[in-house]
Amino acid sequence: MLKPEIEDGQASLADPQFRADVLNGFTDRPRAIPARWFYDRRGSELFEAITELPEYYPTRTETAILAAEGGAIGSAVGRGRAVIEFGSGSSTKTPLLLRAVAPSAYVPIDISGDFLRESAGSLAAQFPELPALPIEGDFLKPIALPASVSALPKLGFFPGSTIGNMAPAASVDLLRAMRASLGQGAMLLIGMDWVKSPEILVPAYDDAQGITAAFNLNLIERINRELAGTLPIDAFAHEARWNDARARIEMHLVAGRDICFEIEGRPFEMAAGETIHTENSHKYGPRDARLLLRAGGWTPIAEWTDPDALFGVILAEAQAPRPAP
Numbered sequence: 001m002l003k004p005e006i007e008d009g010q011a012s013l014a015d016p017q018f019r020a021d022v023l024n025g026f027t028d029r030p031r032a033i034p035a036r037w038f039y040d041r042r043g044s045e046l047f048e049a050i051t052e053l054p055e056y057y058p059t060r061t062e063t064a065i066l067a068a069e070g071g072a073i074g075s076a077v078g079r080g081r082a083v084i085e086f087g088s089g090s091s092t093k094t095p096l097l098l099r100a101v102a103p104s105a106y107v108p109i110d111i112s113g114d115f116l117r118e119s120a121g122s123l124a125a126q127f128p129e130l131p132a133l134p135i136e137g138d139f140l141k142p143i144a145l146p147a148s149v150s151a152l153p154k155l156g157f158f159p160g161s162t163i164g165n166m167a168p169a170a171s172v173d174l175l176r177a178m179r180a181s182l183g184q185g186a187m188l189l190i191g192m193d194w195v196k197s198p199e200i201l202v203p204a205y206d207d208a209q210g211i212t213a214a215f216n217l218n219l220i221e222r223i224n225r226e227l228a229g230t231l232p233i234d235a236f237a238h239e240a241r242w243n244d245a246r247a248r249i250e251m252h253l254v255a256g257r258d259i260c261f262e263i264e265g266r267p268f269e270m271a272a273g274e275t276i277h278t279e280n281s282h283k284y285g286p287r288d289a290r291l292l293l294r295a296g297g298w299t300p301i302a303e304w305t306d307p308d309a310l311f312g313v314i315l316a317e318a319q320a321p322r323p324a325p
Contacts, residue, residue, distance in 0.1 A: 212238065
């Protein structure tokens with residue numbers, strides 16, 4: 001799915017899937033909008049700011065693992081694979097991987113086109129001999145890779161614990177889509193956030209500076225801009241909750257008062273205290289993570305973590321199917 005750049009007053013050009021997800025999200029109960037719609041340009045910039053916050057441990061922890069274990073990762077992966085990065089964002093961790101595996105090509109995939117191209121350009125300056133082939137699109141379904149890399153051995157790269165943003169069933173579907181995109185024999189290097197104390201988890205999604213709140217509220221601004229919405233931004237507050245039964249952090253936008261508004265001319269209302277559920281961040285234990293990968297068609301072959309066991313980086317392989325047992 002391509003994300004057009006949309007100016008004020010051009011709601012008719014909004015991504016049709018964004019329109020459908022938002023309208024359905026406000027109609028259904030409980031209300032919920034998929035987290036991928038956070039990532040317009042402003043949302044992508046805010047998320048990069050989140051990754052630098054003192055409370056937000058996942059980025060610096062995963063970066064430290066990649067830096068410390070680069071040699072081991074390179075030995076396990078081998079040299080010369082095409083690296084396919086799913087949801088590349090600013091690609092801040094990518095140079096660590098590229099130096100470790102000496103790839104033959106780099107294919108970043110992201111929904112935010114301008115952000116993707118800027119990041120790919122920055123990496124091209126660091127690795128001028130490496131072919132970089134960015135794809136603007138939705139990696140939640142199989143993607144046709146450039147013909148120049150189709151016959152190369154491949155390494156998928158999915159850092160940042162983004163897999164946790166989906167419910168387990170959807171995560172399995174995504175892993176299967178990645179396998180379909182990369183093919184049998186491919187490898188996947190994936191980051192997963194481990195279960196830990198809510199005293200660590202909740203502040204990571206509700207920082208003292210309010211940047212995560214701005215990131216959440218930017219979704220309202222995007223709806224107003226792209227879908228002719230009239231949602232009063234000052235009526236909503238960001239809230240992060242730990243749901244222990246589902247092993248996940250939930251982000252919500254909570255209505256602070258009774259409100260009425262429109263989206264593309266359709267009327268909606270929310271009572272004070274009602275919420276829009278905007279994101280999940282599931283946390284896993286190592287055994288859970290391995291089971292999830294196997295369900296998605298990937299066989300774990302190596303694993304690395306930090307000294308405090310906050311985060312895991314797992315290498316898996318799309319092996320040939322085996323007869324039971």
